[in-house]
Amino acid sequence: MQPLSNIESLLYFTPELLLVVSAIVVILVDLGVKNRESATVAYLSLAGIGCVFAAVLLTHGQLGDRTSISLFLGMIRLDAFSTFFKVLLLLATTATILFSIRSEELDAQLKGEYYALLLAITLGMFLMASSTNLLMIFISLETVSLTSYILAGFLTHNPRSSEAAFKYITYGAVASGTMLFGLSFLFGMTGTGDLGQISTRLTELLAAGEIYPLAVLIAIIFVLAGVGYKIASVPFHMWSPDVYEGAPIPITAFLSVASKSAGFALFIRFFYSGFSSSEVMQSVDWTLMLAIVSALTMTVGNLAALPQQNVKRLLAYSSIAHGGYLLMGGVLLTSEGIGAILFYLVVYLFMNLGAFYVVVLIANEEGSEMIEGYRGLASRAPLVAGAMAIFLFSLTGIPPFAGFFGKWLLFAAVLEQGYYWLAFVGLLNSVVSLYYYARIVKAMYLEAADEETASTSTPFSTGTFALLSVFVIPTILIGFINIFYTFSNISVSVLPMQ
Amino acid sequence: MIVLLISLILLCPLAAFAIFGLLGLAKRSFPRQDYLSTAAMLIALACSLLLLQEVVPDPEPHTVQWLSLGSVTFSMGFYLDSVTAIMLIVVTLVSSLVHIFSMGYMHGDPRYPRFFAFLSLFSFSMLFLVVSDNLLGIYIGWELVGLCSYLLIGFWFEKDSAADACKKAFLTTRVGDVGMFIGMMMLFTKFDTLSLYGEGGIFAQAAAQLSTGDMVWLSIAGVLIFCGAVGKSAQVPLHTWLPDAMEGPTPVSALIHAATMVAAGVYLTARMFPILTETSSLVIAYIGGITAIIAATIAIVRFDIKRVLAYSTVSQLGYMMLGIGVGSYVAGLFHLTTHAFFKALLFLGSGSVIHAFHAMHGHGHDDEHGHEHDDHDAHGHDHDENHGSEPVLGSEIPPDQDMRNMGGLRHKMPITFITMLIATLSISGVPFIFSGFWSKDAILAGVLGRAMEWNSVHHYLLFGMALFAAGITAFYMFRLIFMTFFGEPRNQEMHDMAHESPKSMTVPLLVLAVLSFPVVNTLWFNADYVKPPEQPHLHAPAHAHVSPDSKVGEAGLTFSLFGISEAVAAEDGADDTHGAHGDDAHHGHGPAHTIAMVLSIIVAGLGILLSWLFYHRRTLSAESVATTFRPLYTLFWHKYYFDEFYNGVLVAVTVWKSRLFAQFDGTIVDGIVNGVGTVTRDILAAFVGVFDNRIVDGLVNQVAEVTWSIGGRVRRIQTGAIQTYLFVVLAGIVLLILIFRVL
């Protein structure tokens, strides 16, 4: 099918347009809001997100029986895959906005920009999930990156936040520069920016022996540097613990879930549409490369998480480790592998956001992100502690929680392709991860709180519990519900694979 | 009818115990547990007597399916032949008498009801053992009597010696039981059943396999099963528990550790008679012979009246084993029966003496176990005489059991004296009018008969041992009588207080005394009543000078001299009508018997004479003899150092080993996981480029700590300096390119 022209495309571009509109409206309204403490803009953003959500679904409905539509002359593509990620990203954004409302560390003065930036970053991620052209990939990546630099450094007068932003931008700029360099070579070799055509041209050229495999290898590794930086895989992960620790907690949560998801969307599009032909595979066995990267990522993430005392930082490393698990699915050139990634991302969204929400709550209460702050939580706030325990055990991958089902899909996919060693490394890592997750559980349940905190603690509101349950219930139930498996499988089936 | 009677026999005592147990859960007890238990026993006795008429030759077992596994079935059932019937009577009779005796003896004990409940449980277990038709049932009864023995020896568990003794008894017999269990496993693997009788039973199958030649495994199985008997019947080398078991109340010693339970080993061996091969028979005979001598020699130097009797029991049990081992099936069982009565009598008599001495101690009837608190100065002066203290268990002889405190009691306690004298005459083998003479003589004749028949050195040697033991038996038994009942009272104060025991105690003594005369044992003299089973696996050795068809299992033991009966042992079919005596086919037996009888009378006489000289006339001094044969005396005194060996070596090694294992568990096994962790850590450390020689030395938390330390190293790369991070990126890219360029 021919790509639609720019004007025709606008119809299918409603969600993105709505995001832009919402962002602008938020800024404008913010100018007029007198009471800086009020959460008006936040709720306005939520309303915007709601509209976008409806638009996403409606737009997807317009697909009809077409599997995909190419928009803006082939710049982006609308298909089930992108819709899947859009829904996912909207969920993450919604959660982040809700966290932000409840978080006490965010500066009230800057709320308007903050929410506008959140909406903007969501727009960037939407584009990341649907780009099919090098130009669009680069632009969306940079949109997301630039916005997240600002968000990470959003806490004025907080040196840690500034430091996080500084490290993030330095690291991010180099990584994306490196990626761009790789992209330029891809463009040079194939003479096109379209991923589909790149794949075709690469296949032809390699078959004809007209380009060096080394050039392809370097291009792939340079691209990997950019993508790997987004999903925080070894050796491009080092920014993430520092940034996660320094950034405001809602942003950390957002980065760890949404940014990673968008990164994976990009990764899957890029590698599966661009480099999955057998000729490319023959000259550059990037799946083996990914397998090694994946094993290293989860191992480094888990091991480094072990001694952490700061829960936010611990979750940062845990997030790296989960990136490693997710990459396992990417090692395989199968739809099962991709399906497993998608499913795991859904699961991960709920459990990780849930965990970060508890971190927000405790930070509000204790003013600390340290494990000590969690001592005796079970007696102070049994429901919060119970929810946190569920998130953590789900992150470990213990049935009956959703994390187990996610891992199970990943491992099944890996084993099916005979990567026994990788599955083994992954499973051992799950065992190791139990240790540090259990440390938090231990603090909550097995250790007594200091007298002081025990007495000064404030009860959590009903809204808090309601929001918690929004994360807890899916974390318990997702694995048992068929539709999620189906959904992730349909999303995969539209990907052009060779 | 049979089933009904046997069920009654079993259920009555069981019910008596069950009532106690169930009420116990509610922390109550039946007001008259003693009557309940005794009545149960009397009913059982009556049923046993009725059963006598039901005995038929070659009976079929009455079985029910107990455990069905699909392919394999284990049944439980009764087997009633003449031996069973006689055993039933022996057990129920002795048990009833002991029950009655205990009503007097144990009166006032704080745990009086429990005592009777345990006696009931014991009776049930013992009877179950006796009537079982299969090895599994026997094993069950076997272990249960062991349990009862444990409970009753430790009845006065406040006494440390009793607590030690009961544990020792259980463990020692358990060692033998494990051997028995292995033997059972061998038989089961071979025959797929544990039933002994009936079609498809072990005996039938074993007989059918007669022609298969090599029966080494059968010998091994036989010896292993015999191991159980070694433990339970206190044969060397597992005999040490029985003397210590005298820590239990005296009626218990009489019932369990003299008359019935310890005889169960002999009974079992007799039951296994049909599958004994010549090797296993010889092993049994030797163990029996050696036990007879060792125990008898130890008995000579004991001063504790109950210990003397205990060693005497061990010695007599050895005798019975010897009898079975040489194929004198009937003689062995005959001795079992007679011994049960006269030994029970001896024990109860000694109980009566102890009881008498007890009263004067002011503890009253109610508090025998009070003697743990007894004054120790009595022992102080004893030790001089003792040439050193008695080692290990039972090192302190309670004064009321010490024969050196007794003497001249025959006037004070005439009934006790008379009855005990009868029993002593019986055990010593005083000819003709006492049952012990006949049974012991039957064994001696059996051994000699087998020796002559097979012309076997082994059996001549065994005969010598048996004869020697017989002499010593007479000696130490009369030593006991002389020291206790004759002479001057050695402890006047105690003597003055002594008195005859109440009726409930003397009546059982009298009954048992009557039972020590051969008249009441006539069943044994009826050749048709008790017949030895065939031993298809026992072959006469090549050099035997009897015709090969001669059935050695019937080593004839004729009583032709007095015509009391035809033969103790049955004849094979053709000879049944004639009886054995004077029959040419059994020419070996007649002379053997005569020689044995004459010799046994001589040695018994010698023993009694010497004893008289030493302990009554005091013409000879025991002390001087002891000094002369100091090494031998010391050996006897220290009971051949068995206990020292077991405690010093076996127990110590076991405990040491267990400590070692536990230590191993704490350090090594956890440590192996640790080791894997360490290796992983070192490799990873090298990879990470950070070396640290400090080894994490937590013993248990190793894996976690090691992994943790890796984590610590990994995080150290995270220096916080952004340019380091970027360098890692660059290095990573270069590394990836290099790796895949090389690949």
Add this chain to the structure above:
Amino acid sequence: MLLSLMIFVPLLGMVAVLLLPRESEELVKRVTLFFTLIPLALAVALFISYDRAAAGTQYVVNVPWIEAFNIQYHIGIDGLSVTLLLLTALLGPICVIASWRNIEKGIKAYMALFLLLETGMLGFFAALDLFLFYVFFELTLLPMYFLIGVWGGPRREYAAIKFFLYTLFGSVLMLVAMIAVYLNSGAPGARTFDIPTLITLAATEGHALNNLNFQIWAFLGFFIGFAVKVPIFPFHTWLPDAHVEAPTAISVILAGILLKMGTYGLVRVNMAMFPQGMDFFCNGTGTWGNSLALLGFINIVYGSFCALAQTDFKKLVAYSSIGHMGFVILGLAARNTEGITGAILQMFNHGVISGMLFLLVGVLYDRAHHREINGFGGLGAKMPVYTGITTLAFMASLGLPGLSGFVGEALSLLGAYDKFKMLTILSTIGIVVGAAYFLWTLQRVFLGTLNPKYEALPEINGREILTLAPLGILTIVLGIWPNFAIDMFRESVTNLVNVLQAI
């Protein structure tokens, strides 16, 4: 339906307990007791109505669950599972009663977790879908972690995490094996987790599951998972710690049920699904042919000797469990009717007996507040009933005939002797050592002169007797009439033996 009800009633109970106010502790306990008595009633009903003559599974419920992977909610019972279900359901109320007084804090959470644990255990024994089986297997982990970690002794945190890590380690290997089985069960789309189907497939000539090499590796994966649970040497070191630190009722569950989950898994999965793998490890030939029996032997002797060296009453019982589970392994390694029947019987009996033992230790601990064996002495005079029950439990545990412990042990040995003569004979050392440590303990705690410190020690009370009596009666009944239990699983065992001998 009955079966599902039984499994999920405790879960319902958990919800109910959670909804109760925290202050009404008595109510919480009563509600919990009520929700554990229902499964017991249902289990008894199942036990009675179970068709003993039929070989297959009964009360089957099979509804699709996660269709994307052909995962079904497939439950059903055969003789083996119904026996263990009964045990589980029986220990449930007993443990609730045992926890009545000695759980001081957070009784509500305790009871809720306990009910969750019960659902996990019941579901595990009924599951016929491998995935479901695994989910229930893991479901027991979390409550157990908290029950030990929160309500345990002084070193509870360490014990809890050790238990958790060990088990998780085992179960991830099991997960790999499980996925491998799933992937090899057919072409994509036709794959299944259904245990009965998998067993049939594994017995089909030429099927991927029938491959010897595959069977060996899959066997190993599952085996390690279960071995940690059993626990089989050298994966046992979590057990003494967990047992010692856990509260009484949880020790009972741990020893009574959780250990059985390991051996049950061995029977249900390893033996039935991988008969060739099983054959490889216990055919008595080759380098590996004796390995399973050897592990059983090591467990028996090693556990017994370790128990002998303990001075902590509870640790002693814990090590004795290791020894007793060795008999189960030995019996299973024999792969014949006697051995397997013995092993299953031993599983049940050990559940009952070790339950008693831990309860008894708890009774003493509640009174004296320590468990040092050498610190007692002469209690027999002070607490005659308690002593009597303890003696009964000890005797049953050391395999006294007439009590249940003997039958299982004896049958296991009988079966094993047929295949592994030397190892079996050596294993009997365990019987003697077993008698030694129990009698020695009996002597040190109950016999001898009364330790004056415990002059005022109160006798065992009615509530405690109530927890012990059913177990004690079962011990005696099963000792006298083992067919009572064997009837239930005779056909199942015959089936299994046929499968094992078909290869």
Add this chain to the structure above:
Amino acid sequence: MTLQHYLVISAILFTLGIFAVLTRRNAISILMGIELILNSCNLNFAAFARFMTPPEDISGQIIAIFGIVLAAAEAAVFLAIILAIYREFGSIRPDEVDTLKG
């Protein structure tokens, strides 16, 4: 001038950029290094567009233009963050901004 010349120059630029980023002890210098990297990419795109694609296809040039725009945006954000850093740490030496680590 052939394609090779452009590529060599861009490679040199890229390397210099990386070198600057890794070694400079001043945040501004690092920003300059980053700009070098980005510009080397732009050069590449332009060169490839000139030599490898038909003249009517200007997608390469477009990417280069976008690259310039984004580089500018990045520089702006970077400078803002450097300001914040200077405010908080009193220094813009990257090795002194290392409170987050481990």
